[in-house]
Amino acid sequence: xxxxxxxxxxxxxxxxxxxxxxxxxxxxxxxxVSAMQASVSYNWGDFTHDPxxxxxxxxxxxxxxxxxxxxxxxxxxPKGLIDAAALEVYFDEDHVNIREIEGKxxxxxxKRDEDGYGGDYEEQNQLSTLSRLRDDIIQGDHRVLYxxxxxxxxxxxxxxxxxxxxxxxxxxDPEPPVPAGLNELNRPLRTFMDAFEVDPxxxxxxxxxxxSLVPLKETAFDLAISKLSRQEADEYLLKVxxxxxxxxxxxxxxxxxxxxxxxxx
Numbered sequence: 001x002x003x004x005x006x007x008x009x010x011x012x013x014x015x016x017x018x019x020x021x022x023x024x025x026x027x028x029x030x031x032x033v034s035a036m037q038a039s040v041s042y043n044w045g046d047f048t049h050d051p052x053x054x055x056x057x058x059x060x061x062x063x064x065x066x067x068x069x070x071x072x073x074x075x076x077x078p079k080g081l082i083d084a085a086a087l088e089v090y091f092d093e094d095h096v097n098i099r100e101i102e103g104k105x106x107x108x109x110x111k112r113d114e115d116g117y118g119g120d121y122e123e124q125n126q127l128s129t130l131s132r133l134r135d136d137i138i139q140g141d142h143r144v145l146y147x148x149x150x151x152x153x154x155x156x157x158x159x160x161x162x163x164x165x166x167x168x169x170x171x172x173d174p175e176p177p178v179p180a181g182l183n184e185l186n187r188p189l190r191t192f193m194d195a196f197e198v199d200p201x202x203x204x205x206x207x208x209x210x211x212s213l214v215p216l217k218e219t220a221f222d223l224a225i226s227k228l229s230r231q232e233a234d235e236y237l238l239k240v241x242x243x244x245x246x247x248x249x250x251x252x253x254x255x256x257x258x259x260x261x262x263x264x265x
Contacts, residue, residue: 004067007051008039008127009059012134014242020058027054056102061131069113071195075134077105082138089176090145095152107137109148111196126195132188142179144192149176150206151198182210 009024015035016024025033027049031040038059040047055062056076064072084098084105091097098107133144182203185193193200228236 002043004065005042005046006039006063006065007041007047008063009037009051009055010061010127010131011036011058012060012131016058024054024058052099052106052108053101056104056106061127061134063127063130069111071111072108073130073192073195074106074108075131075137076101077107077134077138079103079105081105082107087137087142087145089174090142090149092149092152095155096145096148109144109192109196113197126191129188129191130195132186133192136188141181142177143181143185143189146176146179146182146206147189147193147198147203148196150202151196154199154202178206178209180211181213182207184213 016033021033021035024038025031028040028047031038051062051064052074055074060076062072062074062076064070079100082105087098087107094110094112096107096109098105100106136144185203192198193203225233
């Protein structure tokens with residue numbers, strides 16, 4: 001089987017300026033660039049720039065696929081838009097991590113499969129669907145982070161079971177808060193599970209302890225809006241009109257259940 005790599009970036013807020021499009025276009029001789037997206041694929045050779053730095057500098061979402069078993073998904077956030085400390089309980093350095101790059105916070109999900117990628121990969125519209133998870137994270141919905149953590153722990157458990165030196169004596173990381181809505185998975189979450197080859201059984205078991213999502217319509221916005229001054233209301237409307245980052249982020253509608261510190265030993 002021949003080698004294949006695919007890179008894609010998307011702009012989710014405001015479009016790239018013409019100068020930015022020209023700068024991205026100069027990164028590769030055959031990259032395809034528009035005001036909201038860029039993509040490039042290789043059957044030989046490689047992208048010679050750091051794709052995560054390209055994400056942080058120009059875009060909001062990034063996807064990478066290689067048919068030898070690598071899959072990456074990453075999102076860029078302006079500082080202050082998300083609470084990075086609240087996400088750390090879900091991190092695993094080899095699978096989920098966050099870094100500051102180009103003045104942005106970059107959240108990255110990774111998968112490495114030494115046996116090669118086993119899923120059916122469809123590059124068309126994949127990132128368009130997965131990028132909606134960025135909005136969920138901004139709104140405080142941590143389901144994708146918990147699902148990624150579950151998958152990382154399952155991989156660790158498999159690795160320890162195969163460890164001939166210590167096959168029975170191992171511990172997994174403490175379980176982070178179980179987010180609401182694991183029994184109400186939307187299309188982006190299902191696409192994430194397919195792309196990262198997450199065992200649906202793991203999620204279904206965790207879903208038994210996951211409360212239901214609070215519908216957005218039940219959130220009392222009227223009282224909060226009534227307290228805004230005319231100047232504040234105008235400022236928010238201007239942000240929405242300009243698609244400013246976080247302008248339409250709702251309050252946390254995915255309140256987590258009490259923390260469950262369970263160690264599997």
